[in-house]
Amino acid sequence: xxxxxxxxxxxxxxxxxxxxxxxxxxxxxxxxxxxxxxxxxxxxxxxxxxxxxxxxxxxxxxxxxxxxxxxxxxxxxxxxxxxxxxxxxxxxxxxxxxxxxxxxxxxxxxxxxxxxxxxxxxxxxxxxxxxxxxxxxxxxxxxxxxxxxxxxxxxxxxxxxxxxxxxxxxxxxxxxxxxxxxxxxxxxxxxxxxxxxxxxxxxxxxxxxxxxxxxxxxxxxxxxxxxxxxxxxxxxxxxxxxxxxxxxxxxxxxxxxxxxxxxxxxxxxxxxxxxxxxxxxxxxxxxxxxxxxxxxxxxxxxxxxxxxxxxxxxxxxxxxxxxxxxxxxxxxxxxxxxxxxxxxxxxxxxxxxxxxxxxxxxxxxxxxxxxxxxxxxxxxxxxxxxxxxxxxxxxxxxx
Numbered sequence: 579x580x581x582x583x584x585x586x587x588x589x590x591x592x593x594x595x596x597x598x599x600x601x602x603x604x605x606x607x608x609x610x611x612x613x614x615x616x617x618x619x620x621x622x623x624x625x626x627x628x629x630x631x632x633x634x635x636x637x638x639x640x641x642x643x644x645x646x647x648x649x650x651x652x653x654x655x656x657x658x659x660x661x662x663x664x665x666x667x668x669x670x671x672x673x674x675x676x677x678x679x680x681x682x683x684x685x686x687x688x689x690x691x692x693x694x695x696x697x698x699x700x701x702x703x704x705x706x707x708x709x710x711x712x713x714x715x716x717x718x719x720x721x722x723x724x725x726x727x728x729x730x731x732x733x734x735x736x737x738x739x740x741x742x743x744x745x746x747x748x749x750x751x752x753x754x755x756x757x758x759x760x761x762x763x764x765x766x767x768x769x770x771x772x773x774x775x776x777x778x779x780x781x782x783x784x785x786x787x788x789x790x791x792x793x794x795x796x797x798x799x800x801x802x803x804x805x806x807x808x809x810x811x812x813x814x815x816x817x818x819x820x821x822x823x824x825x826x827x828x829x830x831x832x833x834x835x836x837x838x839x840x841x842x843x844x845x846x847x848x849x850x851x852x853x854x855x856x857x858x859x860x861x862x863x864x865x866x867x868x869x870x871x872x873x874x875x876x877x878x879x880x881x882x883x884x885x886x887x888x889x890x891x892x893x894x895x896x897x898x899x900x901x902x903x904x905x906x907x908x909x910x911x912x913x914x915x916x917x918x919x920x921x922x923x924x925x926x927x928x929x930x931x932x933x934x935x936x937x938x939x940x941x942x943x944x945x946x947x948x949x950x951x952x953x954x955x956x957x958x959x960x961x962x963x964x965x966x967x968x969x970x971x972x973x974x975x976x977x
Contacts, residue, residue: 590614642672672688715766738787740785740798761792819866822838846898867886868887923937
C-alpha cells in the first residue's frame, strides 16, 4: 500500500487528528503501523497533541454527552431499591450541529456508553460523575474511580481521608475532576458536609478534600466552611478555566468555588435582586464563561434567565459581577435547562423526558430525532471527548 510508505512524521500528524477507535483500527494495516501506533499512544507529547487537536477542532460538527439513565426495571424496582446497579446504565448522546430537525437524517444518535468493568461497590444510583480530558471520575461513598472508556482503562483511587456517613460524620455529595495546568497534575475534589448539634439544634458544616494524581494521596482542604441550619443541596459542579463552581441551596442559594491551582475555596456572590425562594439556580458554562440559569421549577409556560459571570478573579471577594444575557420564553412543556452546546444551542429536557435544542441566536427550537430511545435521564450530563490520556499508573505527564 502506498500509504504505508508515507514519512513517519506525516503519519503522526494524520494520526493526531483521528478518534481513538479509528487510530486503533489502523494498527491492523501493517506491522509497521502497529508498532508506530503502539509507540505513539505511550508518548506523552503525542497524547497531548492528540488531545489539543480534539479540544480545539472548531470544525467538529458534534457534541457528545454522557447521561446516567434508568431502565424500565429500575422504575419498577425503585420502591424496593434492589439490584439498582444492574438496572441503571450510561448512555452517550451525540448531537450533530450541522443537521436540522427535519428530514431523514438524524440530528443525534443515542448509544449505550461502554465502561470497563468497575468495582461492585460503585453504585450508579447514588454516584456522582465528572469529566476532564477524556477521563471520567465516578464516586460513590468512599469509592472513587478514574476511567478512560476509549482506552478501556480504569483505576481506583486510595481511600479518602474523610470517612463517609460514619456516626453522623461526613457525607460526600459531589465530586469534581479537573486538570491543574501549572502543576501538570490531575486533581479530584470531594465536597460534602458533616452534621453536628448545637443548642439542641442540628447544624451542618461543609467540608472538602482534594486528591492529587502526582502525589497519589488525599488531603483535607481547610477553609471557612459554610455553617447551615438545614441540610444543603449541592448542585452539579461546572469547571471553567481551572476553577470548580457549585450552587448550594440551604434556604438561600450560595455559589462556592474551588481553584485547582492554589486549592482555595471561595464564595461567589449571586446577581443582585434575585428572588430568594421558589426560583431554581443551575450553573453552566457558556462561551468559556460561568453562567447560571434562573427559572421556576413548576411554572408553565417557563421563562429561563441566563446570567453570565464577568470579571471574576476565581471568586475573590467583590471581584465578581454578573450580566443578564438572555431571557428565554415563554416555553411550553419544558422541564429544565441542561447545558449549552456548541453553536449557542441550549439543551433542555421536556416534561415527557424528551430532549430539545434552542438556538439562542436564531430563536429556533428543534427536537432531537433519536435513533435509539433515550432511557429516563436521572442525573449528570457530562460533556465528553475521547482521548488517549491514560489512567494506568495515574502519573502520566501532560506537559
